[in-house]
Amino acid sequence: MRELTMRDVGDIARGAAILGAGGGGDPHIGRLLAQAALDTYGPVRLESLAHIPDDAVVVPVAMMGAPTVVLEKFPSVEQVGHAVEALATYRGRSATHIACIEAGGINSLIPVAAAAQLGLPLIDADGMGRAFPELQMVLPALRGIQASPMSITDEKGNCQVIETIDNHWAERLARAATIDMGCSTTVSLYGMTGSEARSSLVNGTLSLCAELGRLVARAGEGSTPADAVASRLRGQRVFDGKVVDVARRTEQGFARGEAIIKGLDHDASSRLTIAFQNENLIAKRDGVVVATVPDLICILDRETGEAITTETLRYGQRITVLVAPADPRWHTPDGLALVGPRAFGYELAL
Amino acid sequence: MRELTMRDVGDIARGAAILGAGGGGDPHIGRLLAQAALDTYGPVRLESLAHIPDDAVVVPVAMMGAPTVVLEKFPSVEQVGHAVEALATYRGRSATHIACIEAGGINSLIPVAAAAQLGLPLIDADGMGRAFPELQMVLPALRGIQASPMSITDEKGNCQVIETIDNHWAERLARAATIDMGCSTTVSLYGMTGSEARSSLVNGTLSLCAELGRLVARAGEGSTPADAVASRLRGQRVFDGKVVDVARRTEQGFARGEAIIKGLDHDASSRLTIAFQNENLIAKRDGVVVATVPDLICILDRETGEAITTETLRYGQRITVLVAPADPRWHTPDGLALVGPRAFGYELAL
Numbered sequence: 001m002r003e004l005t006m007r008d009v010g011d012i013a014r015g016a017a018i019l020g021a022g023g024g025g026d027p028h029i030g031r032l033l034a035q036a037a038l039d040t041y042g043p044v045r046l047e048s049l050a051h052i053p054d055d056a057v058v059v060p061v062a063m064m065g066a067p068t069v070v071l072e073k074f075p076s077v078e079q080v081g082h083a084v085e086a087l088a089t090y091r092g093r094s095a096t097h098i099a100c101i102e103a104g105g106i107n108s109l110i111p112v113a114a115a116a117q118l119g120l121p122l123i124d125a126d127g128m129g130r131a132f133p134e135l136q137m138v139l140p141a142l143r144g145i146q147a148s149p150m151s152i153t154d155e156k157g158n159c160q161v162i163e164t165i166d167n168h169w170a171e172r173l174a175r176a177a178t179i180d181m182g183c184s185t186t187v188s189l190y191g192m193t194g195s196e197a198r199s200s201l202v203n204g205t206l207s208l209c210a211e212l213g214r215l216v217a218r219a220g221e222g223s224t225p226a227d228a229v230a231s232r233l234r235g236q237r238v239f240d241g242k243v244v245d246v247a248r249r250t251e252q253g254f255a256r257g258e259a260i261i262k263g264l265d266h267d268a269s270s271r272l273t274i275a276f277q278n279e280n281l282i283a284k285r286d287g288v289v290v291a292t293v294p295d296l297i298c299i300l301d302r303e304t305g306e307a308i309t310t311e312t313l314r315y316g317q318r319i320t321v322l323v324a325p326a327d328p329r330w331h332t333p334d335g336l337a338l339v340g341p342r343a344f345g346y347e348l349a350l
Numbered sequence: 351m352r353e354l355t356m357r358d359v360g361d362i363a364r365g366a367a368i369l370g371a372g373g374g375g376d377p378h379i380g381r382l383l384a385q386a387a388l389d390t391y392g393p394v395r396l397e398s399l400a401h402i403p404d405d406a407v408v409v410p411v412a413m414m415g416a417p418t419v420v421l422e423k424f425p426s427v428e429q430v431g432h433a434v435e436a437l438a439t440y441r442g443r444s445a446t447h448i449a450c451i452e453a454g455g456i457n458s459l460i461p462v463a464a465a466a467q468l469g470l471p472l473i474d475a476d477g478m479g480r481a482f483p484e485l486q487m488v489l490p491a492l493r494g495i496q497a498s499p500m501s502i503t504d505e506k507g508n509c510q511v512i513e514t515i516d517n518h519w520a521e522r523l524a525r526a527a528t529i530d531m532g533c534s535t536t537v538s539l540y541g542m543t544g545s546e547a548r549s550s551l552v553n554g555t556l557s558l559c560a561e562l563g564r565l566v567a568r569a570g571e572g573s574t575p576a577d578a579v580a581s582r583l584r585g586q587r588v589f590d591g592k593v594v595d596v597a598r599r600t601e602q603g604f605a606r607g608e609a610i611i612k613g614l615d616h617d618a619s620s621r622l623t624i625a626f627q628n629e630n631l632i633a634k635r636d637g638v639v640v641a642t643v644p645d646l647i648c649i650l651d652r653e654t655g656e657a658i659t660t661e662t663l664r665y666g667q668r669i670t671v672l673v674a675p676a677d678p679r680w681h682t683p684d685g686l687a688l689v690g691p692r693a694f695g696y697e698l699a700l
Contacts, residue, residue, distance in 0.1 A: 089442070090439060090440050090511060092439070158512075158513070158515055158519050159513045161511040161512075162509070162511075163436070163508070163509045164509075165506055165507045165508055169506070169508050173527060176529075176530040177510075177526065177527065180523055180526040
């Protein structure tokens, strides 16, 4: 257990944006939000998953909506704490620990802001080991833990609590509410006990984010950041190129689209296309699939190694594309049913 | 205080459909729902508004959505009780009394079903003295009582609780949720104390509904039911005719449209057009406005005196149109701002 510093928060944001695989939100906004919360409310203790009491009341909190919208409509620190408290009001019990539901430039930092505001410890873990766009797409769901009751808040002060018959209804009603509340909200969901957290979360995610962030920050001192990141994630560098087209639309509450990357250097004769729904879903090199969900398809700035999220991808960027393996639980039949290519409407022979 | 019988419920449904002014739901569905609840859960005590303790926890419950949809997707008795209980869970206190938020063929009977299921007394009153389509359009709102926190349930078992910064956000978010839950839901809202109920509700509405229902049921024994109803409501018979056109669409969660009525007998040379949004809003005779909200524009079957709601209006029906004055609080400047023609988008010189 240790206290998070302002510098940790910067590192976590930078590293989480890589694990976000295109999604999970812009790390600059995530960092500003968490630093403002630390500044106002004081420090946050990071607690190891192994040390959580069995009967802890673990409450994850995250942003929901289209990351394209978050660039214009920032979440407030208050709406984050409000989400956790609205859920506590409905459940009749308060959170003892805050958790991350996914890794991402905003979604690993929203829980830092909540923990600071509420004076609660934050668990060094997350619910995916990456980011996914829909709320049923989390590892706790594979263990039968329900998303609802869940809360939804906006920056105006409105709040909703949803309790549904299954996770698909939770996704459907929460998405409709999010769209009506302005396409970007804070949600608190998948409340679970300490023992459920230990059996269903990915251990050590925030520490890994901080480590990746430091690898990138140290770039330029002889090592290539993309290679260092790929090595740490046991992944590989699959493409280097220049973004030559981005078709992006904010629809049904998501940032959806496709990017085309023209190869450079040893990839000069090739093109890579990447389809995304908040997160990068499928990468094809000259028409041949080279990577798909659930594995991580990460786009990094070729010089600095900083992650480029789908909402900030634009013409002319020089990028490196990495592919890294997802948590092995995502490769089980149940995991693939929830987040494999078919769950996103792609019929691929793999 | 007395117990409601199966026969009372039939009379209330018939009379409430008249006060519904085109809206408030189909009285046959309302009657079946309330009778099923009485049959399963036992009797309901009707309590006078004057006798409610000051600190009573008064909880209104109603149907929300498009009455056109309710004809195909009936509410269940269980979703009605579920709405009251979900709100109690969130507020941390249980209802002591159930109330009607509006008068209508379904919305005066849903509270009967809730009271039976939960074993609570029902208050002989309502929040409008008629029906209106949007949830901010209630007399308690004129006294500063807030719609939220409010609950929303569907027949599948899903539930939401909404707490908003004002009644317009409550209407907006609840409407979006209702549309996504299938265009017809049960809501529990405007929770208030006993003293707030006394100062803001319309007294004696259920007794009046039962009385109107009996007037209609006794029709054909020498008196014209429409005249008897008009006289009891201090209104007047404004038109007799045949429905020659109904343009109706279910949009944005409402039943909206317009009906054209060709005059019969002394009205034979005229046409009446009625615009509606769940409820009848404006009546024009040969292009001249003869009645508008907030006053009640009621369409009755010319022979039987039974109310015809906007969703069951159809070509060929022989009807009598009555106009009756609304509760005087609706004619104050604040009342007109909330439910006058302009609140529905009509710019009329009155």
